[in-house]
Amino acid sequence: MDRDRDPRSWMMRLTPLRAAAVFVLIGFAWIFFSDLTPQLLGLQIEQERLFQTLKGWGFVLVMGVIFYLLTKRLAHITRARETELQGLLDNLPALISRLDSEGRIRLGNSRFQDWFGHRSSSFIGKSPEEILGADSDEKLKAHIKAALAGERVSYEFEIETMRGRRTVNLECAPDRDEHGAIRGSFMLITDLSGQRAAETALRETEQRYQRLVEGAPVGILINQDNRFVYANMAAAEILGASTPDDLIGRPALSHIDPEFVPIVKERIQAVLERGESVPRLEERFLRLDGSPVEVEVAASGCIHEGRSAIQVIIRDVSDRVAAERARRQSEEQYRRIIETTHEGVWVVDESWRTTFVNNRMAEMLGYEPEELHGRDARELVAPEHDDELTELIRRRERGVAEDVDIRLVRRDGGIIWVHMIASPFMDENSEFQGALAMVSDITERKNAEDRLRESEGRFVAFMNNSPAGAWLKDEGGRYVYLNKTILNEYRLTPEEVIGRTDADLFPPEVAAELKSNDDLALSSDRTIETQETIPNPDGQDHIWQILKFPVRDIDGRRLVGGFALDITDQMHASREKQRLLAELHERVKEMQALNRVLDLLQDPSVVTSQALSSVAAVMKGALRSPDRVEVRVVFAGEEHGTGGFTVSGHMLAAEFTTIHGESGRIEVVYPDGPDPDAGDDEFLPEERNLLNAVASLLRSFLERVRASKALAHREALYRHVVEAQTELLCRWKPDTTLTFVNDAYQRMFAGDSGAELTGRKWIDFVSEETRDFKQSMIETALQAGPNVGVNTYENLIIDHAGRRRWMQWRDRPVFDDSGRLVEVQSAGRDITERVEAENALKLSEERFHVVASATTDVIWDWDLVHDHIWWSEGMTQLFGHTLEEQSSKIDWWANLVHPEDRSRVSASLNRIRRSDDDVHWSEEYRLRRADGSYAIVHDRGDILRDSQGKPIRMVGGITDITEKKAAERRQKLMMQELDHRVKNNLATVLSIAESTFRVSDSxxxxxxxxxxxxxxxxxxxxxxxxxxxxxxxxxxxxxxxxxxxxxxxxxxxxxxxxxxxxxxxxxxxxxxxxxxxxxxxxxxxxxxxxxxxxxxxxxxxxxxxxxxxxxxxxxxxxxxxxxxxxxxxxxxxxxxxxxxxxxxxxxxxxxxxxxxxxxxxxxxxxxxxxxxxxxxxxxxxxxxx
Amino acid sequence: MEAAGSRALKGLRILVVEDNFMIASSLKRMLESWGCDVVGPAPSVEEAEQLADQCDLSGGILDINIRGGTSAPIAERLHNRGLPYIFITGYSSPHLLPDELLKAQRLHKPITDAVLRSVLVEKFLGR
CATH class of the missing domain: 3.30.565.10 (Histidine kinase-like ATPase, C-terminal domain)
Incomplete structure (x- = not known):
């Protein structure tokens, strides 16, 4: 398009042939028209001649003009071309020049000026070596010569330019004319400095990256076309390969646990197609040996050898996963305990805000668990405890764990008594972090206790006002209670008597008599009546009529009670005596009845009908005229109003109702009607109280029955969970009778036979050698009681095919509310491989240690890989270095070696460690004893190598040769000394002989x-x-x-x-x-x-x-x-x-x-x-x- | 020959270090019979050191074990003065001497005059 305007375009197409044709055409046209014109114009001859003349001049003129234009045009084109070319050359980053056949520069671009400061005029005609500098002379000349001879040459060298020293590449090529003759050469000099620097930088970066990758603590793999094409050392370790090469070429997916293959495929797709890098994910890889390994994986796209690939970064998280699993398990267990427990669980943070309560706890307080979250625990404590609360809080914050009985306020304003086992959490700085409380509702018990205390209070008041003396002693004969009567009689204060025995108070013979009567009452377990003569403080003997009887106190301790009347003055007043005796009997009975109620409180597990009949019996026994009274306990059935007493003529009744609506009734009836003469027409307040206490006791009992039913329900649920376990699970009674086994357990001990395992005793599956051990485990659980946690132990069992397997069991004993072991839940795991490996190791170690301790030498065993050295007892026995001061580091030993021997000994040790085939090492050196003296020792050892020849262990022994060396030296010295003395003596004898001879006359x-x-x-x-x-x-x-x-x-x-x-x-x-x-x-x-x-x-x-x-x-x-x-x-x-x-x-x-x-x-x-x-x-x- | 040897030794001033009186006396007599002047004899390190430092000497005959130690320090003094010396000893093995003195001539007790004379000629006269 631009062609028309470009003056060159048509000129370009003007070939010599075309130009000639144009000339011919123009000349032809000229001649033609000039010859025709006179005729056409009809010119005269003269006119025609003039015309011819003009025509000739005209032709010359036209040709001249054409020629001028043509030449001007051509010159213009040539110049434009040259400028263009020069511009092109000047813009090249290289120095370019043309040399003539003499090797002189004919043409050059502006690099000559940039690099060497030469203007075009100053370098034309010079030789390149003059410009480039002297040191390149010879080679350059040779290359140019070679180029002139028709070779293409290229070489690199360094030159000094105005911009400093540069690495350049020079290329020379011959310049040939159209006939192929060489008429000069082209020289191209390219600056390589930038390129070189970039190459070096690139190489460094690459090396750095490579080193980073090779030595990275995380595994790095490159996956291309589902094959590993690169792996670093860490990746090899994680995947169980000894070198990364073992992994190269292996299919990547074969190292992925099948469970993860789909997701891994998806991730690979994402990386390859969308170029995304995928987020970290925990996957399970398979090692070379097929074992699984938990890894965290991140992947991103990369280019490997020009094609896209995936860079996979893996990190071994087995430990973490295992730890998490363990934690999850323990959490699970913990959760189960919390869920199944009959106790409330209450957790607070450091500012006493509730962070967790279980359902039971919330239920006790009448809330939903969510409502309690964030509530300040202190607000829920009943105001009655305001005084002690500050102290309780303070103790908890100081880290004291203890049991507390405390009253809490329910949502409805009601008060409950709870027994709280409170344990604070302390951080490592002993700062209070919160507390956990296990809470049981003891409201019923507290109420019963309160009533008992009331009743006891009455009893004490009565005792203190009774004319009879009364006291209680414990089994050791120490007084625990004395009433005022007896204290006054003997002018004693409680402080003087409580905790002391009769032997402390009375003459020995009196004390002995008292003691034997006490023992009789205790051992016969019945009331005995005696008369004892005890001196009073004035020294007068007093005769006491005494009733002694065994009782139990509220804690279940056995005591001896005594009632005594001073009968010194009334020995004969028998009627009075009878009356008083009857009263004493009454009191004793009352006391014993209370006692039996206490027993019942402590053991509410008696079966319903038994419980009821024993309650009836107790009631009856506690009443004044038991012979005439009937006690009935009616349970379930009749309606009897809403609690409290009804006294109707000859009947006293109390009812009890559980919250389930089950209700019962206790009636005390005179079947034949009351007998006023016998004084039984009215029920005493004490009897009513007693009845009330018994009713409340029954209520509490029924409450527990209900709770145990709820527990059974929860158990059924949890049984489902258990069935799904892969571990062996079972439940068994204390005599090891199985009550439940899961599938895994069934498979282990019955195989596919379908034999029924429940009802059998698992102790029969246990191999003889671990049976005793197991029995004692059960005993341990029994002795430890309800507070025992999960009990872990290992034993050897025989499976259905008669194979011996080591199992690890975790037992959780289950106790009923009274603390009796009712069953054990066990979870077992087959650990045979681990135990066998451990046993083999232990056996070999033991054998080694036996040998080691049998010699008098010091045996040592040096683990070269971990620099861990073990010394036999000889180290202590021979050199006095105790176990405490010994260290497993080799430096410890090296420091014991005498400084003058140290470098020699360590050099020879290093030599053998570096050597390929030497096995034996032996040195004599001085070793410092614990007392600072040096022993001369002979130390030798053998080096053990792994299959690759890498030294892994050295085992050897040190012998103390100090004595031997000393003996050798002594012997040598003795020999020398003897030699010396003999020679000296001979010399002396000779001298004596010579001197004597000199002065002798004959x-x-x-x-x-x-x-x-x-x-x-x-x-x-x-x-x-x-x-x-x-x-x-x-x-x-x-x-x-x-x-x-x-x-x-x-x-x-x-x-x-x-x-x-x-x-x-x-x-x-x-x-x-x-x-x-x-x-x-x-x-x-x-x-x-x-x-x-x-x-x-x-x-x-x-x-x-x-x-x-x-x-x-x-x-x-x-x-x-x-x-x-x-x-x-x-x-x-x-x-x-x-x-x-x-x-x-x-x-x-x-x-x-x-x-x-x-x-x-x-x-x-x-x-x-x-x-x-x-x-x-x-x-x-x-x-x- | 004997006469020639004896004459040659005449006038040598020789330090004798020997702690045994009898041996020292007979050594002294022996040397004096050859015309030597005996310096000492010295029985102890202390005395011998003093003589070795202060006297005009031609050389020394030193018993190795003497009172107060060995004669190594005396040998060293003679050595430093460029004087010849020979050791006499009852010991067969040279375990008491510093290495640089081990090169010195050692005679073993008892010494016979012929041996002593030839050694003196060789060491002290360089023949």
Missing amino acids: LDQFAESFTGRIRALARMHALLAYSRWEGISLRQLMERTLEAYAMNQDSTVTIEGEDIELSPTAAPVLCMAVHELATNAAKYGSLSVPGGRVAAHWRIEEVNVDNQGPVPTFFLEWRESDGPAVEAPSRRGLGSDLIEGAVNYELNGTVEMRFHTEGLACTLQAPLDSIIPEHESGKPAAHTM
């Missing part, structure tokens, strides 16, 4: 001296060996050395001084010194003549030494006397040199020799430290002999 003299010295040394060594090289007694050393001389009867050698233990180094020195002194004395001194004396005395004294203060010093005094006349020797012999040298050198001491006329006096002195063993240093050895 061989004989040498032999004598040498032998003497060696002998002395040998004696000393004998002592040293005897003391195990540890030290020698100085006294023994002296005795041995001087033995030979002391035995000479002609001379006297005395040794004196406190014994000292000598060190092994000092002993030879002293030995040699004493030996030399003695030898000299025998040769030249006092021992050389008969009667000569030598005294060798030693002592320890403190001597002041310069710079050291007092130092304990050893002195040995050698005194010779009664010998030959002494003169100082002309030359010092070897002996004295030896003595002085050795003492000085080895003991740091001195030897002083004084030659007195009466004999030699030698004083040897040395610091005590140098002669006693090192460990003795500082405390002089001083054990006397």
Whole structure:
């Protein structure tokens, strides 16, 4: 359409052929018309010639104009084309240029300017390498050369541009002319920087996503065409696969529990078709092994390898579902208790607003349950309790649970007495959160009690005003009640007597008599009559006529009652006595009658007819003239007005009506008419009261009968629910007779046989070994009474096919209103697999523990997966680490290893854990004991691996080898020490020999001296060996050395001084010194003549030494006397040199020799430290002999 | 030969450390018979240390176990002064010495003069 206006369009179509044709046509037309025109115009010759001339010029002119226009047009087109092309090139994001055959730039786009700041004029004619920078020179040249040679090349490199360093891709392609000859090349440089950055970012994101997915704690699966094409580790774990690969390719729906398949299909549809992501849903998946697993599933669409797929996120919620199920079950149970209970249930929140009441509770109060919601519980308490209410509220809020008897106000304003078991709920901070009360209506009982109390009050008033003394004692003989009469008589106050016994009050023989009579009354269970003599406070004996009788108090305790008349003055007044006795009997009877009514109150479960006849009997017994009176109880039938008494002549009657309209009547009648003489013409108020109490008692009884019927009705309903259970359910009587079983129970114990199980005892199904256990469970339930909750236990049963199955039972005992166990409801579950697995485990553990405790080693068992280590008892026995301080973490043990050994031991442990096939590990190291000392231990263990070779457990033992090591070391030391000493001795002997030889004049003299010295040394060594090289007694050393001389009867050698233990180094020195002194004395001194004396005395004294203060010093005094006349020797012999040298050198001491006329006096002195063993240093050895 | 050896040892000043008087005396006599000057003998670590520090010495003969400990500190002092020393000991196994002193020559008791002399020649004269 635009074609007409576009100057190029027709030019475009102007091919050379067409142009030629146009020219020919124009020329043809021109010639034709110019030749014809003169003729047509009829021109003259001259005119015609002029015309021809003009025609020629005209032609030239026209052609010129055409040519001009054509050329201008063409130029315009070319320029437009070039601009267009340049614009196109300039807008390309790449650098583009054309190179000539020399490799110089002929054409380039504006990138040259953007990137390198070159204007078109400045780069034309340059080579690309000049523009692009030096570092790309060689390669670039090579590529351009290759392009010029006809190759297409492409390579990536980095260049420096005005916008910084860029990664670019260069492409070169040859530019060929129409003949295919290469006339240059095209170069295209594309900036890849942005692309690279994007690629890197993408890769990172992908990796991050992948890592996220792989390591996600939730399972992630991708489902494409109903197959898993991806799964992460968590998904594999949830579905029980060891690796995600095990799941790949598996049909997705095969992992869905059939129950959920339809909804899952629907969800898949929603995701795939509508692209919705579906909300979380809890579904049941099937694991690889087919077991179910509860999971929470969310799914959304995704693209996997270009095609749509579903990303499924699953989370294992088995625990939560199981917990919820358990909670639901417990709620169910709880609800059932509440529904079936005969008691009211009342729950309030922390501000005492009612949050729940059950039907029974509402019924008690005369409301609908909904009406009570939100009501403040405190408002419903009767105003009579205003005083104590604050205290009750306070106690509840402090967390005290207790039983309370309280009056509540009904909707109609009536008052009911309830017994309330109130338990507060406290949160973890002990803040009051509300309370639960179990409420039973005890109005009837309270009324009866009130009446009884009234009656008792009367009784007490009577007692206190009776001339007879009266009292009650409990079974232990302690007084619980005494009337005023007796208190006054004995001038006692109740405080002084209550709780004490006769033995506390009276002389022993009197007390003993009283006690035996009390016991007689109690054991015979009847009234006995005695006379007792009891001294009064003035010391006068009083004779009492006493009636003793057994009674029960309101709590059911057995008591002994006593009535006593002081008959000291009236022993003979028998008539009076008879009268009083009769009265006493009356009172006793009254008391016993009351007592029987109490019994009845406590046991209202007696069967109707029995109850009625016993009521009649009690009534009769309670009346004054039972022989003449008939008591009838009429129940159901006649109408008798609306309650209260009717007294008509000789009949007393009371009626009772239950709210069901069942009514009855008790009549007390004199069949023969009243006998005024016998005093029975009138009924006493007491008798009327009694009658009234009995009537109300019956009313209460009937009420209960009705309630139990209602209960039976509810039970029938709940039986339906029970039948539907998959657990084994049954009900049974206390002797285990089954009264009901459900289908599951029937299947377990009878199979399909259809055998009747009810009426049989289930104890017969229980395997022998768990039978006793079961029996005791029943006893437990019986003993615990109505407060027992659900009782859970396990036992072993034999099913219909004779298989042994472990069952877990939950028993709920059911008690009747009087607290008697009437039946038990049980629910059972087959847990055989679990128990067998547990037993196998326990057995194996036990076996291991038995072995572990049988060895003296410490056995350990290290669970490498959970880093949990178990130590046998040896850890305590060998090293003193008690169980409390032991830890199951390996760090605990590592810290016990000696720091110097720790890195070595843990390195070898790590090595074996990392190793593929090593199994045995063993190390010796020092282990810290509980007392801080170190034991040397040999520890070794074996590593256990799973089927993949992963180490999972190490089991080993530690042996204490401290003793063994110490013994080895001691032995080695001993050997070395012996070696040392032998060699030292040989060296000493050699030195002695050499020294002796040097000063000896003859061989004989040498032999004598040498032998003497060696002998002395040998004696000393004998002592040293005897003391195990540890030290020698100085006294023994002296005795041995001087033995030979002391035995000479002609001379006297005395040794004196406190014994000292000598060190092994000092002993030879002293030995040699004493030996030399003695030898000299025998040769030249006092021992050389008969009667000569030598005294060798030693002592320890403190001597002041310069710079050291007092130092304990050893002195040995050698005194010779009664010998030959002494003169100082002309030359010092070897002996004295030896003595002085050795003492000085080895003991740091001195030897002083004084030659007195009466004999030699030698004083040897040395610091005590140098002669006693090192460990003795500082405390002089001083054990006397 | 013996004479040559003995002459060669003449004038050496040798520290003797030995706590047994008899052995110390005979060692002293032996060395003096070869013309050596004996410094000491010292029976204890304390005395020996003093001598090793203060005296002009050619070397030392040290008993390993002496009063107050071992002669290792004396050996160390001699070593630090660049002086030769030899140990004499009754022990066969060298369990008491620091590692760097284990390299030193050890003679086992009892010592014969021939052995002592040749060791002295070798160690103290470097022949």
